[in-house]
Amino acid sequence: MTKQINLTIDGINISVEEGKTILEAARSLNIHVPTLCYHEDLCVAGNCRVCVVEQENVKNLPASCATPATEGMVIHTNSMKVRLARKHIVELLLSEHNADCTKCYKNKNCELQTLASQMLTGDHMFLDLVPDKKYTIDRFNTAIIKDDSRCIRCQRCVRTCEELQSVSALGVAYRGDKMKISTFFENPLFEVVCTNCGQCVNRCPTGALIERNYIDQVWDAIYDPTKHVVVQTAPAVRIALGEALGMAPGKIVTGKMVAALRRLGFDSVLDTDFTADLTIIEEGHELLSRLKKALVDKDPKTALPMATSCSPGWIKFIEHTFPEYLPNLSTCKSPQQMFGALTKTFYALKRKLDPKNIVSVSIMPCTAKKFEANRPEMRSSGYKDVDYVLTTRELGIMIKQVGLEFEALPEEHFDSFMGTSTGAAVIFGSTGGVMEAALRTVYEVVTGREVPFDGLNITPVRGTEGEVREATILIEKVKPEWRFLEGVELKCAVANGLAHAKTVMQNVRDGKANYHFIEIMACPGGCLGGGGQPIPTNRDIRSKRKSAIYEEDMGMPIRKSHENPEITAIYKDFLEKPLGHKSHELLHTHYTPRKRY
Amino acid sequence: MSDAKLKRVDLIFGEYSNVKYKVLADTLIRSNEEILKDLLDSGLRGRGGAGFPTGMKWKFTAETPGNEKYVVCNADEGEPGTFKDKEILTRVPRKVFSGMAICGKVIGAKKGFLYLRGEYKFLLPDLLKELDQYHEFSKQLGHDFSIEIRLGSGAYICGEESALFESMEGDRGEPRNKPPYPTTSGYLGKPTVINNVETFVNVLMIMRLGPDQYKKLGTTDSRGSKVFSVSGDTPIPGIYELELGMPLERFVDEFGDGDTKAVQVGGASGFCVPRKKFKDTVIGFEGVPTGGSMMLFNSSRSMYNVLHNYLEFFEEESCGQCTPCRVGCQQLRKGIVAVKKGDKKSVYLDQLMKLSESMKITAKCGLGQSVANSFSSIVNNFKEEMIY
Structure with missing residues (x-):
């Protein structure tokens, strides 16, 4: 048991574990000490000094975020001295700050x-x-x-x-x-x-x-009568948008979000989850084809492990940091870009629209998606596949701009085509989700049976913040055409946050890891903790968003990508087959090595 | 006015033995307990300015468990008006290295560093020559303690001990949060003793003379002698080793030009003492402490300009990480300019005084905390010069 430290804060006695700071002790008493540079996700800097408190018999005011509690300490968080010092500090910050709010x-x-x-x-x-x-x-x-x-x-x-x-x-x-x-x-x-x-x-x-916001551009498109504005929404938006509109973290607001988007004036409200399912089909087959090349054809050039490519922050990171591993990236575009390419081809065809009149907007939990949409290679429809990327926060602003009372909105459904999805797509929003979704499909393609996990929940690959998750899935009793996979232990790794991505890649480079398939999300917790999500963020908020995602998955009638009827239909009507000619043209991409400096 | 001259001392620079590294050799055969006891008895306090008891610092570090410990000599002499460490390192580097080696023995460190101010690069060849000799002797003595010299790059803040460690580790020189203190977490997060150049020399002299004889110098609160860097309006600028605890009046009698109106004790981060307070001011830890800088100003000097100069220095030399220091220094300097120009009323000085008080109690490190020293002592004593 750790040592307990007794101290007094504002006249209240408290006992805390040794090593806890004055700030943590105060918070456990619900005493609010203001902070600025402090953030729960980060190491303590102690440089803004806003959180100073008075300690009896000590001349200087310690920064409560950076000072461990010690036995017998008597702390005042709001003495005259503290109030003046704090006010001085805030005034100093304001004097250097462009406060044209x-x-x-x-x-x-x-x-x-x-x-x-x-x-x-x-x-x-x-x-x-x-x-x-x-x-x-x-x-x-x-x-x-x-x-x-x-x-x-x-x-x-x-x-x-x-x-x-x-x-x-x-x-x-x-x-x-x-x-x-x-x-x-x-x-x-x-x-x-x-x-x-x-x-x-x-x-x-x-x-x-x-973020660079594109709100006005999107309004212009919506109000332009010659334009057909299509909007797609990423899996992690529906579990966080509520926060931007005053709701508690962890609320699933899919239906209200769809209703809001319709009221904002989008011509068609569709779901990135549809192309998340499509990604699984393409990426799953890509993995199988790489495994075949490596195990049957013994092709030494086969790049394994294969790494997921949905996260544009991760893509730019590997381009800069491990450019020699670009062949290991799945060539699949991210769901956003697959959606964009299909919007101005398949969707245009089906809806008899001229693609030049379509404006394709995406709502993403992500800022890197804005960069991704502007990549020169993301024009395979002949137009810019995704015209504007808005973050969850920007959508929140638009909803406020029109004065919608969000919580009072009815629950509505996505339009089709490209509006139907599965639970497998929903979990793309959490770390480990792409891996789990891919395994649900790959295992079944190979063995003809569902993955041997209770309720399809492949918990061993569900990522956790702050660590690299490793798992091995045994493939057995395969269908005859997949005989080469009989008894193969599929080694997987799941990482979120680029610091952990770096660890995984270093292990791969140094030969310390022998993975087949790795899923990497640039942001802590995966897309649910994305850079475009509502502010603030912390572990508690992210874990509530995560629970909401898996709750949404469990509530979906279909939970495997290959069972999505729209996916079956699009292969029949348009794409023909996974990894086929059309797929390569529209759904796959290539990468650019970049320098570190 | 007394005729007796201030007592000159010759501990630091004096010849102490005909045999090279003799005191070191004699000390190394003593027990750590004995050495620590002598140090504590001597009452030696750090010579960098803050005056932490050296014996305590060594004792704490010795008691901290750990196989990897370090000794660091802070030779990043950057305080305006201080140039005594340069002299010590030029004339008696052997004493410095010996002091560090003794520290290594006491705390159980095998490695020491001398962090040399970048501007003192010209000392490097001679220091390295002496260091070769030291390493030869330490090998002969069977004392496993090597010393390496690291060069700073000109930042004042790197004289602050934790910023110095950051700099040594290859990071930006920014002070760390304290606690933990260097005695438990210093260079590379290991227990470290960091002392000023002069402190290490004092240690050696205590080892040679014994605490009783050493204690005969100075006062109860300020034992020993101190090397002073005397500059400004004085006919005899230079380095002087004097007994601690002297009255400022006698110092001015001896070093002033007959028209001294103020003495800045301890450099830009120290205190300004006006003429009317010379009589009652003692130089030492019981009075006004100093790292060695003594700047004399005669009546031809504008104290406004002096203060402006100091504030400009701090404004540039703050590491910039903490709010009170980074912004506070800018506000103080611009504030006195605004009052001088009449853009702000003279009562604004009171506002600035309160601000400097807040800086003193909220800044992250000694730099920001000590700006108020010169600010309040100059503004309080020379208010009319600030306004008119």
Whole structure:
């Protein structure tokens, strides 16, 4: 048992485990000490100093986030001294900050603004330093905008980029009054190793890091009578959108979301889950064909393990960091891009529309999808396959703009075609979901039987935050045409967060791991923790979203991608067969090696 | 006014033995307990400025469990007006290395580092020559303790011990959160003793003289002597080793130019003492402590300019990570400019004084915490110079 430490906070005695900080002790008493640089997902920086408290018989005010509780400590979280010091600190931050809040994208969702309003900062105590600063805005990127004039140098983004993602695109440059958050040689974000994952955006307390929003462009398209606007919604949006509209985390709002999208004026409300199922069919067959090449044809050039390719943050990461492993990536496009390509081909054909008049919009939990949609290779329909990518947050804003009372909306169903999906597609939104969905299909294709797991729940591959999940699935009693797989132990690895992706790839490179199939999602927890999801984020919120995803899966009448009737139909009517000619043209892609610097 | 001259001491630079590394050799055969006892008895406090009892620091580190420990000598002498470590390293580097080697023995470290200020690169060839000799002697003595020199790159903040470790580890020189202190988690997260150059020399001299004789110098709170860097309006600038605990008045009598209006004790991060307080000010831990810098200003100097200069220094040299220091320094400097120009009323100085107090109690490290020292002592004592 760990040692207990007794201390007093605001007159209340409390006992905490040794190693707990003053802040943690205070929170367990429901005493709210304000913080800015502190974030539960990150290591403690202790640099904003907003969380200072007074400790009796100690001259200085310790930062409660960074100071461990010690025996007999007497703490005051709101003494006169603390209040003045805290106010000074917030005033100092404001004096360096472009506090033109109504022009800020994060207006009303800004931690500095909240603190300032709580403290009634009013007339500023100190000189306005902003006019003397040569702040720059990096708006060259298609996904993320970095506005230094809004930055409070809390370094949450720096810690996110390094600790969670091991990308380190953002770092601290210069010192003193010139200290700023910057990139390698102060290059714009699009020229550095940034993967556009948006985790920094999720954790930025102010408007210094935000997504590039395409809300006005989408409105223009909706109001243009010559345009047919199609919208697709990713699996992880339906379990998080509620948060952006004031609901508690973990609420499934699929039906209300569909209703809202119709009311916003989209001509057709469809589901990315449909192409998630399609991805499974294509990617599953790709895996089987690679296994055959390796095991039967003994082709030494077969790239195994095969890695999933749904997560565009991961794609850019591997392009920069492990370019020699690009052949290992599945050539399948992400569900978003498959959907885009089919919208302006198959859907146009079926609905007798001219693809040039179709505007294809996607709602994604992701900022990297914005970059992905703008990749030059994502024009296989002859047009830009996905015109605009909006995050969950942007959709939340649009719903607020039209004044819809979201919670009062009825539950509606997706349109078809390309609106029917399965539970296998829903779980794409969580780490391990693509792996599980693929196994549900692959196992059945090979053996003719369902996966031998209770209720189709392949829990061993369900990823967990903060670790690499490894699992082995024994394939036995196969159909005759798959005899070469008899007795094969399919080795899988599941990782979420790029830091763990890096570990997996290093193990593969160093020969320490012998996987067949790896699933990687760039964001902690998978897409449910994506960079486009509602702010704030933390482990608790993400675990509620995760439960919602698996609940949605369990509630679906069909839970295996290959049983989706629309999937069967699209192969019959249009694509012919998995990995066929049309598939290659529309559903598969290639990758670009990139440099680290 | 007294005629007696201030007592000059010759501990630090004086010849202490004809035989090279004799004191080290003599000390290495003593027990750690004896050495620690002598150090604690001597009352030696760190010579970098903060004045933590050296014996305690070594004792804590020795008591921390661990096979891997380090000794670091902080030679990142960056405080404006201080240049004594340069002199020590030029004239008696052997004493420094010996002090570090003794520390290695006491705490159980096998490796020491001398973190040398980047601007002192020119000392490197001579230091390396002496280091070769040291390594030869330590081999002969059978003492497994090697020393390596690391160069800084010109950041003032890297003189702060935890920022220094970050710099040594190859990271950006930013102070760490404390606790943990270096005695439990220093360089590479291992227990580390980090002391100023002069402290290590003092250790050696205590080993040579014994604590009783050492204690004869100085006062109860400030044992021993101190090397002072005297600069500014003085006819005799330079390095002087003086007994601690002297009254500032006598210092000014001896070093001033007859028109001294203020002495900045301890550099930009120290205190400004005006003429009317010379009489009652003692230089030492019981009075105004100093890392060695003594800057004299005569009546031709504008204290506004002096303060502006210091604040400009801090504004640039803050690492920039914590709010009170990064923004506070900018506000203080711009604030006094605004008052001087009449853009702000003189009462704004009171606002700034409160701000400097907040900086003192909330900044993450000693840099931000000590800006208030010079700010409040100059503004309080020379308010009219700030306004008119």
